[in-house]
Structures are given as C-alpha cells and as structure tokens.
Amino acid sequence: MAAASTKHHVVVSGNDNVPLPVPVLVPFDLDDAMMMPEDLEATAQTVTRLVSDMSTVDNATGNCSICMESFWPSKGSCASRQVSCGHVYHRDCITDWLLYANSYSCPLCRHQISG
Numbered sequence: 001m002a003a004a005s006t007k008h009h010v011v012v013s014g015n016d017n018v019p020l021p022v023p024v025l026v027p028f029d030l031d032d033a034m035m036m037p038e039d040l041e042a043t044a045q046t047v048t049r050l051v052s053d054m055s056t057v058d059n060a061t062g063n064c065s066i067c068m069e070s071f072w073p074s075k076g077s078c079a080s081r082q083v084s085c086g087h088v089y090h091r092d093c094i095t096d097w098l099l100y101a102n103s104y105s106c107p108l109c110r111h112q113i114s115g
C-alpha cells in the first residue's frame, strides 16, 4: 500500500502575515502616549495658542471626525474650530488631538497646523 506522501496539509495558526485593517483614524499610539514629553506644559501652551488662532464656526454642520458626534451650536471660545485646511472639529477634540498626536496636523488630511 503506497502512502500518499504528497498529501499533507499545513495548518498555520496565528498567521501574522495577514495585514491588519488600517483604521481610518488613529487617535494616538499608546506607547507614545505613555512617554509624556518633559515640556508638556510648553506643548499645552502651544496647543492652546494654535487652537485659539483657528477660525471659529458657530453653526457647523455634520459630525466631528474625532469623536464622531454631531456639532452642537456653540459660540465664542467654545465654538467648533476650523483648521486652515477646512476641516472642522469640536474645540476640545482638536485640542486633545494636538496634545497627544505628537505632531500638529489635521487628523483627517495631515495638513500641518502651525501658529
């Protein structure tokens, strides 16, 4: 009786060659977030200045791409902010994004935000 030696089936479990789906929005890398920069206070001041320099949008429509919630009517310093590329976010959302993203760029299009 001849054994069919060519008929073997390799089962690869834990195949790590399969590319993971890339999420559209990566808030921040956890490893990076664990390493707080020493000049965190200076960063916070820079972010506050950048956000206050952005144009305010009192009656933004649609959803904030950071928290996925719709814009709510707000005015003054609490109003939604429009980045110079044209994308609009809640003030608190874009503030947090800039604080933790390690780069001053638009979450959607990577447009550089500079003061």
Ligand SMILES: [Zn+2]
Binding pocket: 064, 065, 066, 067, 068, 069, 089, 090, 093
């Ligand atoms: Zn938001």
Ligand SMILES: [Zn+2]
Binding pocket: 083, 085, 086, 087, 106, 107, 108, 109, 110, 111
């Ligand atoms: Zn943008």
